[in-house]
Amino acid sequence: MPSSKPVLLHFQFHAFRSLPSNLDQVFESDLKTDANGNHWNLQLYPGGCSESVEKGMIAAILINAGDEDITAKFTIIARNSIGQAVQWESDHAFHLFPSRGKKGFGYGYNDTRFMKRDRILDEESGILVDCNSLHIDVAIEVKPLKDELYYPVAPLVPNMLHLLESGDDSNVSFCIEGNIVNAHLPVLRANAPFLADLFRDEGRIGQESNPKHGRLIARRHSLDSGGNSSKSAQVSVAINGTSLEVFQLFLKYVYAGVVPNENTMLRLGTDLIEVSNRFQMFDLKMLVENALVEGCVISNRNVVNYLLFAEANDCALLKEYAMTYFVLHVEDVLSSKYTKKLQEVPDLMKEVLFAVAKGYKKMAQQSTVRMMSVSEMRKELALQGLCVFGCRDVLISRLEGSS
CATH class of the missing domain: 3.30.710 (Potassium Channel Kv1.1; Chain A)
Known part of the structure; x- marks a missing residue:
């Protein structure tokens, strides 16, 4: 079974200053192999790609160059000449990376507007190593494969x-x-x-x-x-x-702890969350919420609906995922007809606009706790024997109160 621990791959793009800044012109890194034998490379668009939502942004897209599809989550980190992280983009959910660079949902997710080119070229920023080489690290966590051994079911x-x-x-x-x-x-x-x-x-x-x-x-x-x-x-x-x-399905979980299969949770996810929330079966609610996030259910068409649903049903992780997606695809989402419903919930609309203005992952950085993802907060609360249920603000308050 492959390790689920994150591995760090180092990519370098030499002579960055002389690379053309034409839109959609791509330069590919050398092939890198992680600890599990998976092959990766990084595609760099020095002048940005057509999927970018801002001009002047470079794009850095992670590609699975192996023969098998891989489900993984990742963080892309740009480092300056003294090794400090100066820019990073991270996703808290696992996504599918199709084999041999075939396009799929995981292809370049959340990294097509990675960093401003002018900032990289500014000598005072000290980002380029030896004033010429761009160094990018990628932390990759591959989702473990399930063991294929037979396990008898307890009576x-x-x-x-x-x-x-x-x-x-x-x-x-x-x-x-x-x-x-x-x-x-x-x-x-x-x-x-x-x-x-x-x-x-x-x-x-x-x-x-x-x-x-x-x-x-x-x-x-x-x-x-x-x-x-x-x-x-x-x-x-x-x-x-x-x-x-x-x-x-709800009663099967109540009686025997039977969790619906992945396809069922994706098909009936919101209904299962509603009934679990209604009858206070919060463990099942969290399991279904996790399945929706890992199943990459959010798109431009439904991100607003999921935001409203997550807000109404106190789904902190799903709301975080939907908010992050909204921020990273804000131009496409706002230009669609699906944002009108947000106007009916002024408080949520205000929160979304604030997230877009400030950058969701940089909202509330007053403490280490406030920089944690919902999943990280739930894990830490569980380790401390504290309740893991509630909205993001409740989880933050609970963790800060325990310190």
Whole structure:
């Protein structure tokens, strides 16, 4: 299994001053090989490329020159003549780099407006080594391949799934889209207390706090494990605002910790996050959020929708990803018709404009904590035994309070 630790590759472009500054003229570095045997090179556009959003910016694009597709994340760092980092661009999510430089999503993502050419050529900046050579480091973290060995499934998982699917000995149920889903109150009480609380006081429950999800109706009725009439009565709660498929996936996680596969999370991601957020299953919400970020779901067409969704559902990582994408593709996004919805959320619109003006990764650099990504903050909080849920500001406050 390849190492997931980042590796640092060093690229040099000699005689940078004499390189032509024509748009879309590219110069390719020597081939570099990382610790896992993957081959890479760096394409430099001294005069920028047509995908750049600002004139006078050079472009530096990382290329997978190997025979196999690679999923990786990376940071591109320009260093001055004394080795200090003077400019860097980083992405917090893994992206696909197609083999042999074929264009794909990971091809040159976030680095087509890397650095101003005039700044590089300015002798007072001291960026060029020996006043002539441009040095760029690339830190690459390759996503590990899954081990292909067979691992037997612990009996707890299939047993709990059988209990859920069969409805044996169930004592409560949910009614969704006209279908009855049987459940077991002790399991809900242990793993999903919010769901269990819906059956409190023998079914006498009231309105949910968020009216958009509809009213929950509890009643006693007679059902056997297959949904047919029986002599034993149980309490049923009607769940509105979600589909049967999504709720069944949600219950599989509640009962057995079964996480939907990647394709399912990409297809039903926002629905799964909404139901997880609604019933306070924050672990599942975070897993789906991670899948959406790693699945590179954001584009010019949907970045505004994801920003609004992430803001409404308190998805810190997804919001960070969407905000970064917006900033890096601001010209294309703003010239589209999809930004009108932002005007309906003034606070978020203000935050987006501030991010564009200042540069998202340079917003709030008052402390080391505030420079961390959401993923880094969650890892640090977990190491300290603190809660990892909440928006970015909550995570920052939690970490700063622990120091």
